[in-house]
Amino acid sequence: xSHYDVIVxxxxxxxxxxxxxxxxxxxxxxxxxxxxxxxxxILISGGSRCNFTNLHASPANFLSRNPHFCKSALARxxxxxxxxxxxxxxxxxxxxxxxxxxxxxxxRDIVAMLVQDCEKAGVxxxxxxxxxxxxxxxRFLLDTSQGSLSCKSLVIATGGPSVxxxxxxxxxxxxxxxxxxxxxxxxxALVGLTWGESALRSFGDLAGVSAETVITCRQTSFxxxxxxxxxxxxxxAMLQTSLYWxxxxxxxxxxxxxxxxxxxxxxxxxxxxxxELKTLLAxxxxxxxxxxxxxxxxxxxxxxxxxxxxxxxxxxxxxRWIVTPNGTEGLKKAEVTRGGVDTDELxxxxxxxxxxxxxYFIGEVVDVxxxxxxxxxxxxxxxxxxxxxxx
Ligand SMILES: Cc1cc2nc3c(=O)[nH]c(=O)nc-3n(C[C@H](O)[C@H](O)[C@H](O)COP(=O)(O)OP(=O)(O)OC[C@H]3O[C@@H](n4cnc5c(N)ncnc54)[C@H](O)[C@@H]3O)c2cc1C
Numbered sequence: 001x002s003h004y005d006v007i008v009x010x011x012x013x014x015x016x017x018x019x020x021x022x023x024x025x026x027x028x029x030x031x032x033x034x035x036x037x038x039x040x041x042i043l044i045s046g047g048s049r050c051n052f053t054n055l056h057a058s059p060a061n062f063l064s065r066n067p068h069f070c071k072s073a074l075a076r077x078x079x080x081x082x083x084x085x086x087x088x089x090x091x092x093x094x095x096x097x098x099x100x101x102x103x104x105x106x107x108r109d110i111v112a113m114l115v116q117d118c119e120k121a122g123v124x125x126x127x128x129x130x131x132x133x134x135x136x137x138x139r140f141l142l143d144t145s146q147g148s149l150s151c152k153s154l155v156i157a158t159g160g161p162s163v164x165x166x167x168x169x170x171x172x173x174x175x176x177x178x179x180x181x182x183x184x185x186x187x188x189a190l191v192g193l194t195w196g197e198s199a200l201r202s203f204g205d206l207a208g209v210s211a212e213t214v215i216t217c218r219q220t221s222f223x224x225x226x227x228x229x230x231x232x233x234x235x236x237a238m239l240q241t242s243l244y245w246x247x248x249x250x251x252x253x254x255x256x257x258x259x260x261x262x263x264x265x266x267x268x269x270x271x272x273x274x275x276e277l278k279t280l281l282a283x284x285x286x287x288x289x290x291x292x293x294x295x296x297x298x299x300x301x302x303x304x305x306x307x308x309x310x311x312x313x314x315x316x317x318x319x320r321w322i323v324t325p326n327g328t329e330g331l332k333k334a335e336v337t338r339g340g341v342d343t344d345e346l347x348x349x350x351x352x353x354x355x356x357x358x359x360y361f362i363g364e365v366v367d368v369x370x371x372x373x374x375x376x377x378x379x380x381x382x383x384x385x386x387x388x389x390x391x
Contacts (some may be wrong), residue, residue: 004030004124007142007151009131009171011038013380014363015157016114018065022390023121030149031118032126035167037374039111041159042372044166045377052086053079053381055099061375063183063243064368070379073351077385079378089113100373129283133210134175138359155360157384160337162188172341172365173230179356182342184367188334189243192234193251193325202296204230209286213237218244223257228289232325239372242328253321259284262315269303269311276300276351282314285318293318324326336376338369350390351383360387 006022008015011033019031037043053062057079062070073345083101086093092104093111103109106309119127130145140154158172174184195325197202203336206228211343214223215237227235241251268280279299294300331337341361345353351366362383370376 001150002030002147003139004028004149004152005149006030006155006159007032007140007149008155009033009152009366010157010159011035011125011127011364012041012157012159012293013039013377014159014384015155016118017381017384018157018291018360018362018388019123019387020114020118020390023118023123025389027391029122030124030126030151032131032149033167034130034169034346036126036128037191038115038125038127041163041168042377043107044163045103046374047103048107049104050093050110051096051100051109051374051377052081052093053101053378055079055095055101057099057375057378059372061373062187062368062379063338063371064343066343066367068349069346070368070382072348073382073386074378076389078099078381081372081385082378083379085113085117086110089116098373107340116353120386125311131171136179136356136358146324147330150250152356153360154181155362155387155391156365157362158184158365160336160364162191162331162334162337164331164374168346170360175359176341176345176361176365179353179359181345181353182261182340184339186337188328188331189250189369190328190335190372191242191333192232193228193238193242193328194232195246196324196326196329199323200231201324201353202242202290203228204304206288207268207291209288210235211255211286211289212257214257216252216254217241217249217385218246220244228252231329234326234329236372239335242298242334243371244367245325245328247327248324250322250324253323255285255318255321257287262320264310265303265315269306273303276302277306278312335372336364336369338367340369343367352388352390362387365390 005027006029008019011031023029092110132143155170161170207230209228222240224237225235256342280295327379351360363380
C-alpha cells in the first residue's frame with residue numbers, strides 16, 4: 001500500500017493544476033489517470049492549439065444551477081494568472097478574437113508546461129491505472145489495477161463523459177453517488193442541434209452553408225455564425241445556444257442582424273428594382289439559403305409583382321426564423337457536459353464535499369459549464385487552484 005497526502009484522479013487541466021498547487025505547498029501528491037497519456041482533451045482542444053483562457057472571463061460566462069458558486073474560485077485564479085504561467089514558460093500565444101487566447105504552436109505546449117511544473121514540484125504520476133474501488137474507513141483507500149493506495153484528501157478531476165474516444169468517463173458521477181452527493185442531470189452541451197424529420201427534409205440539403213446570425217434561446221442571445229449540417233445546425237452560435245437549450249425549446253434565429261430586410265425590400269420595390277426576390281436576397285444572404293427561403297415561403301418573382309404585405313411577412317420570417325430542434329448530436333460530439341456534481345454539495349472556497357471531509361470535485365465534473373471561448377479551461381484552472389490550496 002502506497003500512502004499519499006493527496007491523490008488526484010484525472011490528469012487533465014483541473015487535476016494537473018490542483019496537483020501542482022498541492023505539491024508546491026509541500027504535500028505528497030499522486031496524479032493518477034486511466035489513460036496512457038496526460039491531458040488528452042487539452043491536446044485536441046481549440047483545433048489542437050488550445051484556447052486556454054479568455055481575457056474577459058467573468059461569472060456571467062458560466063452556467064450552473066447556482067450562478068454564484070464559481071465566483072470565488074474565478075476571482076482567486078484569473079486569466080492573468082494563467083497567462084503569467086504561459087509567459088514564464090516562453091510559450092508563444094495570440095488573441096484570436098473576443099479575448100480568446102490560443103497557443104501559436106500547439107496545445108502540446110500547455111500540457112508540457114503543466115507536466116514540467118508538476119514534476120518540478122514533486123508530483124508523482126501513475127498512468128494507465130484504473131481505479132476499481134474507493135472506500136473511506138478513515139483515510140481514503142483505493143484499489144487500482146496497479147495496487148492499493150491510500151490518501152487523506154481525494155480529488156476527483158475526471159471531467160465529463162463527452163467525447164469518450166479521449167478516455168472520458170462518468171467515473172466522477174459514480175463517486176458522487178457512492179458518497180451520497182446529488183447530481184444535476186448531465187447532458188451534452190457545446191454541441192450541434194439536430195432537425196426533426198420534416199425540418200431535415202426541408203433544410204438537410206443546405207449542409208455546408210454558413211451565415212452570421214443572432215440566435216436567442218431562453219432569453220440568452222449569441223451573435224456568431226451558424227453552420228447548416230447534414231443533421232441539423234452547428235457553428236459557434238449554435239454551440240453556444242446548446243448550453244441553454246432543453247428538449248422542446250424553440251430557438252429564434254435572426255438571419256439578417258444588421259439590415260432590416262423588410263424596409264430594404266420595400267424600398268427596392270419603391271425605386272423600381274426589377275430584380276427577382278431571390279437574386280436580391282442573395283446579395284445579403286448566402287445564395288442557397290436565399291433560394292431555399294424563397295422556395296419554401298414566397299415563390300420568387302420580380303419584386304414589383306410581390307405584394308408589400310407578403311414581402312414584409314417574408315422578411316419578418318427571416319428575422320425571426322423559429323426552429324425547434326429534436327435533440328443534440330450527443331456526447332460523442334459535445335465539447336462539454338453541462339450539469340454534474342451539484343454545487344450545493346461543495347464549498348465554493350475549496351471544492352470540498354460538505355458531507356465528506358477530504359473529498360474534492362474540480363473541473364468539468366462539477367455543475368459549472370463555460371461558454372465557448374476558453375472559459376471551460378479557465379474553470380478547470382481556477383477550481384483546480386482552489387482545491388490545490390485546501391487539500
Ligand atoms: C474537442 C474539444 C475541444 C475543446 N476545446 C476547448 C478549448 O479550446 N477551450 C476550452 O476552454 N475548453 C475546450 N474544451 C473543453 C475542455 O477540454 C474541458 O472542459 C476541460 O478539459 C475539462 O477539464 P477537466 O480537467 O475537468 O477534465 P478533462 O480534461 O476531461 O480531464 C479528465 C481526466 O480524467 C481522466 N479520467 C476519466 N475517467 C477516468 C477514470 N475512470 N479513471 C482515471 N482517470 C479518468 C481522463 O483520462 C482525463 O485525463 C474542448 C473540449 C473538446 C471535447
